Amino acid sequence: MAKPVVPEEARRRRRPTKNGSVLSEQLIIDTALRMLREHGGAGLTVRRLGIALGADPSTLYRYFSGIDDLTLAIGNVLIGRAMAGWKATGEWRADLRELGLRIHAAYLGHPQAAVLTASRVTGKANEVTADETILGMLRTAGFADADAVRIYHAFIDQSLAFAALDAASLALPAAARAADEEVWQATYARLPADTHPHIAATAHLLVGRMNDSAYPTALDMLLDSAATRLGRS
Known part of the structure; x- marks a missing residue:
């Protein structure tokens, strides 16, 4: 107990x-x-x-x-570090993009802590402030409440999911991480076009991209979709 x-x-x-x-x-x-x-x-x-x-x-x-309570406090601190010094400009898309990148970077600054905390809901002050801020930006931008909640949900889960995924890679032993990164060059780039035509055609792009985080791209896709929805409404 x-x-x-x-x-x-x-x-x-x-x-x-x-x-x-x-x-x-x-x-x-x-x-x-x-x-x-x-x-x-x-x-x-x-x-x-x-x-x-x-x-x-x-x-x-x-x-x-206990340790679980401490873990939640650590998660709250990471969110606080993401929010520290951030100020809204009034441009909802740019503001959300910067905040998302800040959240991702704050967690990657402590990969092992991110693995433990990214999936948790702390209910603590910094987390509540971040949630209020994000919902406020969306509602002020003109999104209906149902859309604001849907976009907020996708935004925060996407940010934390990529933080957990990328942090798990960073938390690997250096040798294991290097071996994973080498697979794109050592395996995928050498697959023949007659058996794997699509991989072969894009191998140079895969080698250049797949060891980097896809979060900025995924974030832009989410925000583009949200902007389109707002324009239609």
């Missing part, structure tokens, strides 16, 4: 840890992100996190009810 989280005003530890730091939610999240980067999701446990912080592992329950 998850342990209840101590109210914020009562949980601040004023005495430094063995590492000389004063515990805080942000310090725990930053340390967890570092551990994920170095050891992957399997390496993030309460015991290991306590060791890394120089604190008794049980102290972490004053801030988070």
Whole structure:
């Protein structure tokens, strides 16, 4: 059973840890992100996190009810980083495109964390702010509510799905990632035209594109479709 989280005003530890730091939610999240980067999701446990912080592992329950609660907080931080410094210009398509690219980049900045969090719904402040912002842009642009929700749904799921997909590739060991990337040149580019005419005809394009993320292209296709729908209505 998850342990209840101590109210914020009562949980601040004023005495430094063995590492000389004063515990805080942000310090725990930053340390967890570092551990994920170095050891992957399997390496993030309460015991290991306590060791890394120089604190008794049980102290972490004053801030988070468990690793799952911490995972949701990490997802919320990644969304917050995507939103930081972003300002709407009033051009809904350009604004959504920039925000989508920011979300994708924020998750790819922490691939192992992205694999854990991209599929989660946190309900926390940064996520709620992002959702309100996206829906507000669409409704202000003139989309009917049903269309605004449909486009919002496709937009945010597409952004996070590509973030998870691309992050999973980045999280692979370097040798495995290099081997995957080499397949396009070593296998696809060598298939004969008499057995695989379409692959052979486009092999040079496949080699040049397939190791890059398709997210910008998919995002533009989604926004083009939305713009066409708005024009018709």
